[in-house]
Amino acid sequence: MSKATSEPVNVRILDREYTVGCEPDERDDLLAAAKLLDAKMREIRGGNRMAALDRVAVLAALNLAHELQSARSEGSKRDREMSRTVDAMQRRLDDLFEPPAA
Numbered sequence: 001m002s003k004a005t006s007e008p009v010n011v012r013i014l015d016r017e018y019t020v021g022c023e024p025d026e027r028d029d030l031l032a033a034a035k036l037l038d039a040k041m042r043e044i045r046g047g048n049r050m051a052a053l054d055r056v057a058v059l060a061a062l063n064l065a066h067e068l069q070s071a072r073s074e075g076s077k078r079d080r081e082m083s084r085t086v087d088a089m090q091r092r093l094d095d096l097f098e099p100p101a102a
Contacts, residue, residue: 013038014045014053040064 006021011034022030040060045051 014041014056037064 005023007024007027008019009022009027009030011018011020011031013034018034020030020034037060040063041056044059044063045056
């Protein structure tokens with residue numbers, strides 16, 4: 001089995017083109033991420049075409065990082081709830097199959 005090699009992929013963000021290297025099997029994910037970033041930066045820039053690109057980029061990164069952190073937090077909360085539910089079900093099953101006391 002050979003190791004995949006990085007290939008150049010062109011993405012457009014705020015009407016600027018960037019070439020990024022990525023593994024062939026990650027190309028679709030990279031293009032989707034670029035599309036998401038472009039949309040977020042356009043949303044932040046709004047109608048202000050003169051907004052500084054670095055400021056728009058930092059605000060977009062902060063927004064996306066906040067969304068990621070919130071999703072991770074929600075995922076952790078769901079994992080804890082699922083674990084409690086599974087533990088409770090296991091205890092109920094144990095009680096059902098516990099041999100009667102003599």
